[in-house]
Amino acid sequence: MSTVIREQPLLTEEIVVGSGSGRGGRRRRDPLASGVKVKETRADRVFVIAAYLLLTVFLLVVLLPLLNIVASSFSSPQAVSSGRVLFWPVDFTLRGYTEALNNPAILRGFGNSVFYTVVGTIISVAGTVAIAYPLSRANLFGRKTLTGGVVFTMLFSGGVIPMYIVVQSLGLLDTRWSMLLPNAIGVWQVIIAMVYFRSSIPDEVYEAAQLDGASELRILWTIVLPLAKPLLAVIALMYAIMQWNSYFDALLYLRDADLQPLQLVLRGILILNDGGGGGDLAAQLERRELADLLKYSTVIIATVPMLIVYPFVAKHFSKGIMVGAVKG
Numbered sequence: 001m002s003t004v005i006r007e008q009p010l011l012t013e014e015i016v017v018g019s020g021s022g023r024g025g026r027r028r029r030d031p032l033a034s035g036v037k038v039k040e041t042r043a044d045r046v047f048v049i050a051a052y053l054l055l056t057v058f059l060l061v062v063l064l065p066l067l068n069i070v071a072s073s074f075s076s077p078q079a080v081s082s083g084r085v086l087f088w089p090v091d092f093t094l095r096g097y098t099e100a101l102n103n104p105a106i107l108r109g110f111g112n113s114v115f116y117t118v119v120g121t122i123i124s125v126a127g128t129v130a131i132a133y134p135l136s137r138a139n140l141f142g143r144k145t146l147t148g149g150v151v152f153t154m155l156f157s158g159g160v161i162p163m164y165i166v167v168q169s170l171g172l173l174d175t176r177w178s179m180l181l182p183n184a185i186g187v188w189q190v191i192i193a194m195v196y197f198r199s200s201i202p203d204e205v206y207e208a209a210q211l212d213g214a215s216e217l218r219i220l221w222t223i224v225l226p227l228a229k230p231l232l233a234v235i236a237l238m239y240a241i242m243q244w245n246s247y248f249d250a251l252l253y254l255r256d257a258d259l260q261p262l263q264l265v266l267r268g269i270l271i272l273n274d275g276g277g278g279g280d281l282a283a284q285l286e287r288r289e290l291a292d293l294l295k296y297s298t299v300i301i302a303t304v305p306m307l308i309v310y311p312f313v314a315k316h317f318s319k320g321i322m323v324g325a326v327k328g
Contacts, residue, residue, distance in 0.1 A: 073097070073296040077289035080296065096297030099290060106298060108258060109265035114305075116261055117243040120180045124239040125232060127185045132193030133220055137206075147194075154187035160252070167253055178253035179246070179261070186242075189235045196231045197224065233313040244306055266298050 040048075067087040072080050076091035084090050100106050134140050135147050157163075163182060172178040201224060209219045225232070247263035254260050269291070 069296050069299055072293070073300045075293070077293040080293050081289040095290075096293040097301070099294055100297045100301055103294075105257070105265050105268075106262065106301070109260055109262035110301070112259060113244055113262040113302075115176070116179045116246070117240050120184065120243040121236055121239045123180055124184050124186070124189075124243075125236050128189050128193055128235055129220075129225070129228075129232075131185065132190045133197055133224065135190075136194045136197035138203075150187055150190060164252055173253055174256050174259065176259060179243075179249055179259075182253075183242075183246075183249065186239070189238060193228075193231060193235065196228060200231075201227055237310070237313050240309065241306055244302075262298075262302050266302055269295055269298055 064087065068085065071087055071089045072085045073096050074089040074092055074094070075085045076093050077095070079085050079090035131150070135143055135150070137143070140146075167173060167178055167182055172181065205223060206219060209223055214222070245263060247261065247267055250259075250261050250264045251267075254264070
């Protein structure tokens with residue numbers, strides 16, 4: 001037995017030395033470990049060049065219209081109406097933003113959009129966590145049936161007319177609640193939260209808290225939510241963007257102009273405002289040119305808030321968006 005034990009390290013050393021060896025029993029050198037650069041083949045170079053070209057085309061398709069909108073918003077009304085603006089302002093002016101910020105409808109719509117976004121995001125995140133946390137617990141009775149019911153609502157819905165009838169029967173038409181409650185909770189966000197709670201928080205944490213006498217509500221508030229900050233940032237950003245860009249619900253449920261969000265005001269400027277009216281031809285032409293300029297300025301005003309909010313949650317976004325990914 002002692003002879004076998006003494007000879008075992010030698011056999012192990014021979015296996016380590018001989019494994020991966022080439023001719024003569026020498027160990028093969030790992031090019032990545034030794035710092036040797038692997039030579040790219042012609043096919044690899046062609047693939048990389050094609051990928052860069054394709055990504056550049058996609059970037060230009062997205063970026064050039066944005067540059068045109070920004071340049072037009074800082075150009076004179078005459079330059080915008082005559083189509084002389086491409087990607088750089090012509091006859092630089094801030095008149096478009098001045099007129100937009102002095103327009104009571106735009107200011108009122110901006111305030112309404114901020115209210116709907118902030119309050120709606122809070123309601124949506126709270127409702128999503130309230131549904132996803134119980135469904136993520138294995139000891140919930142009927143968890144699979146309830147989860148199937150939640151997923152079923154994502155695949156099948158009643159449609160626009162039944163939803164309108166429900167909102168009307170509840171007395172929510174022409175109220176702020178019609179923008180906050182009908183689409184407050186997204187099934188996709190609920191699924192993301194369920195996967196996060198189930199995979200990122202070990203069961204031993206729940207068991208230790210229960211042994212200490214903590215209730216489910218206390219576990220959720222003091223343990224789960226602090227550990228789920230990346231998740232909360234991601235779903236809050238999703239709901240905020242959805243609320244800020246929502247105009248179809250306002251088009252259906254709101255008739256009072258004092259309650260309409262900025263997106264509905266922007267829709268009216270882009271589609272319905274033709275610069276018509278009484279007066280001579282010169283006055284009508286000036287109103288039409290100003291309406292064209294106001295379109296671009298209002299688009300920028302409606303876009304900037306989300307661009308400002310995104311950097312504050314970007315550090316959590318990349319981590320939270322990978323919820324449920326395969327870990328190696």
